[in-house]
Amino acid sequence: MDPIAPGTSILRHALATRIWHWINAVAVVVLLGSGLGISNAHPRLYWGRYGANFDHAWAQLPRFPAWITIPANYNLAISRRWHLLFALVFAFGLLGYMIVSLINRHFARKLALRRADVNLAHLAEDVRDHLNLRFHDADDPGAYNSLQKWSYILVLFLALPLMILTGLALSPGMDAAWPWLLDLFGGRQSARSLHFVAATLIGGFIVVHVALVILAGAGNELRAMITGKWKVPEA
Amino acid sequence: MILPRRSLLTAGAGLLLAGCDKVAAIPQARKILFAGEDMHRGLQRALMDRGALAPEFTREQMSPIFRANGTRDPGTPDYAAMVADQFAGYRLKVGGLVDRPLALSLDQLASMPSRSQITRHDCVEGWSAIGQWQGPMLGTVLKAAGMRNTARYIVFTCADLYNGQPYYESIDTIDAFHPQTILALKMNGARLTVAHGAPVRLRVERQLGYKHAKYVTGIDAVASLATIGKGKGGYWEDNVDYDWYAGI
Numbered sequence: 001m002d003p004i005a006p007g008t009s010i011l012r013h014a015l016a017t018r019i020w021h022w023i024n025a026v027a028v029v030v031l032l033g034s035g036l037g038i039s040n041a042h043p044r045l046y047w048g049r050y051g052a053n054f055d056h057a058w059a060q061l062p063r064f065p066a067w068i069t070i071p072a073n074y075n076l077a078i079s080r081r082w083h084l085l086f087a088l089v090f091a092f093g094l095l096g097y098m099i100v101s102l103i104n105r106h107f108a109r110k111l112a113l114r115r116a117d118v119n120l121a122h123l124a125e126d127v128r129d130h131l132n133l134r135f136h137d138a139d140d141p142g143a144y145n146s147l148q149k150w151s152y153i154l155v156l157f158l159a160l161p162l163m164i165l166t167g168l169a170l171s172p173g174m175d176a177a178w179p180w181l182l183d184l185f186g187g188r189q190s191a192r193s194l195h196f197v198a199a200t201l202i203g204g205f206i207v208v209h210v211a212l213v214i215l216a217g218a219g220n221e222l223r224a225m226i227t228g229k230w231k232v233p234e235a
Numbered sequence: 236m237i238l239p240r241r242s243l244l245t246a247g248a249g250l251l252l253a254g255c256d257k258v259a260a261i262p263q264a265r266k267i268l269f270a271g272e273d274m275h276r277g278l279q280r281a282l283m284d285r286g287a288l289a290p291e292f293t294r295e296q297m298s299p300i301f302r303a304n305g306t307r308d309p310g311t312p313d314y315a316a317m318v319a320d321q322f323a324g325y326r327l328k329v330g331g332l333v334d335r336p337l338a339l340s341l342d343q344l345a346s347m348p349s350r351s352q353i354t355r356h357d358c359v360e361g362w363s364a365i366g367q368w369q370g371p372m373l374g375t376v377l378k379a380a381g382m383r384n385t386a387r388y389i390v391f392t393c394a395d396l397y398n399g400q401p402y403y404e405s406i407d408t409i410d411a412f413h414p415q416t417i418l419a420l421k422m423n424g425a426r427l428t429v430a431h432g433a434p435v436r437l438r439v440e441r442q443l444g445y446k447h448a449k450y451v452t453g454i455d456a457v458a459s460l461a462t463i464g465k466g467k468g469g470y471w472e473d474n475v476d477y478d479w480y481a482g483i
Binding site: 026029030033038039041042044049050051052053054055067068069070071072073075076077078080081082084085087088170171172173174175176177178179182188189192 | 253256259267268270271272274275279282284287289290298299301302357358360361363440441442443471475476477482
């Protein structure tokens with residue numbers, strides 16, 4: 001295959017990917033902001049089936065300031081209203097995206113790991129390329145690089161589903177409906193701790209993701225995620 | 236070029252967060268925001284057997300110390316008098332849409348078939364504690380009073396005051412007749428302490444802690460919650476926007 005000339009416009013992201021990306025972006029920001037508001041109600045994390053003030057907490061979180069919480073003034077009830085409504089947007093959005101991505105072969109075409117993606121020498125080279133701000137393979141510029149694939153795979157198939165399942169385990173109603181949730185996570189307080197750990201990982205992913213979008217050329221990347229069209233940059 | 240874009244993105248997220256407060260103040264948006272509760276209740280009820288039990292635990296899994304929250308002592312003269320005579324004069328009034336209004340003493344409640352369960356109490360704030368509760372099933376009491384089939388909700392009136400008014404809560408008849416919904420007289424094998432809601436505390440195990448009304452003195456079967464308090468079914472629901480359905 002001939003290398004695609006820099007400056008060529010190619011279709012980078014399918015419509016379903018773009019729609020889900022922006023719905024999810026809003027949902028995740030609302031979930032993180034309202035989640036920090038909920039955290040302020042009891043900022044202690046425990047392992048096991050129970051945990052309250054007298055029990056051993058493995059983490060004591062700081063009080064999150066008003067500028068980063070939803071709502072800005074501490075209000076547990078309203079934080080929960082935002083959190084639980086957007087939890088539905090987030091969970092059903094992810095479910096819909098996953099179904100569509102299996103049907104339109106988005107996962108198979110973009111995220112399937114090839115031999116090079118599991119080769120340590122290649123991954124090390126990919127790290128060096130990232131440090132030198134080279135993100136694209138000149139031969140196949142539309143493809144995700146190995147680190148990109150791994151981060152998307154871990155977030156999509158591990159962190160996001162973990163958020164949903166640990167969130168469900170926090171609901172006393174769901175614990176009656178699906179008691180296996182508690183067995184899976186080793187108790188409600190363990191599930192709550194894992195919910196916070198996964199949220200932290202997703203927060204970290206967003207920071208790196210946004211930083212890389214900016215470094216890779218925010219205009220081009222944003223246009224690609226809005227219209228689908230992406231201009232092949234100079235290698 | 237990079238820095239302005241970065242600050243633009245950060246400002247965007249900040250505006251979104253601040254915007255949420257403005258959105259929540261618009262009545263129509265508030266309606267959508269609050270509709271999440273009904274969606275979750277609908278989904279849970281669709282997924283769940285109506286009789287599905289909340290998980291029960293072993294003695295070894297119980298919390299060494301069970302935190303008492305909310306009112307720890309109603310502190311009113313009426314309640315203090317009941318404590319002084321060890322609740323000998325206590326009567327649980329059962330009324331509303333029933334054929335036989337009742338006034339049950341503690342001995343009468345204790346003589347009804349009872350259920351003992353070791354369950355987890357989940358506070359809306361995030362902490363949990365596991366304890367053992369024992370007492371008659373609420374369904375038994377409602378049947379004894381001849382609850383009419385026009386009743387859709389059960390309202391609990393309590394001895395503790397909030398803003399000068401007795402605390403109140405409510406559940407629907409699905410949860411009221413659930414086998415784990417009991418009027419607990421005992422906790423961890425002993426009579427309820429004042430801090431945990433003596434002499435009678437509701438346990439409605441598939442919902443969060445604020446639904447488990449302490450110091451229950453009255454039970455009323457009603458067709459609608461519209462005339463109870465400000466119409467949303469409970470003190471916290473009416474005054475600070477808590478969900479009425481607290482299974483989430």
